[in-house]
Amino acid sequence: MMVTPIEALELVTYLKENNQFDESLKNKCKETIGKFRLDQQLGNGKKSFLRRTYTCPFFNHQELGCPLPREVKPYGCLAFNSHHSELKAGAECFSEKEILEARDKAIIDEEKENQEIKEKYSLYWDKTPLPLALMDFFDEK
Numbered sequence: 001m002m003v004t005p006i007e008a009l010e011l012v013t014y015l016k017e018n019n020q021f022d023e024s025l026k027n028k029c030k031e032t033i034g035k036f037r038l039d040q041q042l043g044n045g046k047k048s049f050l051r052r053t054y055t056c057p058f059f060n061h062q063e064l065g066c067p068l069p070r071e072v073k074p075y076g077c078l079a080f081n082s083h084h085s086e087l088k089a090g091a092e093c094f095s096e097k098e099i100l101e102a103r104d105k106a107i108i109d110e111e112k113e114n115q116e117i118k119e120k121y122s123l124y125w126d127k128t129p130l131p132l133a134l135m136d137f138f139d140e141k
Ligand code: SF4
Pocket: 001, 056, 057, 058, 059, 060, 065, 066, 067, 068, 073, 074, 077
């Protein structure tokens, strides 16, 4: 999942408040970055947001699913999900529209806010894979 600075900061704030922004998460992020080579640039420089495939460090292999509350998940995670655990064909997939709308209302000027966060935390990206984004906030800690 690619995240913007706003999405990353919202998630980091939640994780800090819940004592989950810790060494264990940092190690998972490092593992994911190494395993899926997320820190290596791909492409020919024409596309700024190349999608990368990787297993999210929050994905729980024991009890399938994501432990993050919907309010702090990256937008893309709310975009089009199955709402029925048994179905895999997409018949029960739909967006978390209410949450997406609430987030849109809460962010008055997304571009400006992203820019401010970039400057405050010295981020070089507009969008980046979630583990890389979190590592920038660990480094800032
Ligand atoms: S839903 Fe959760 S586990 Fe899945 S990509 Fe988003 S943050 Fe990661």
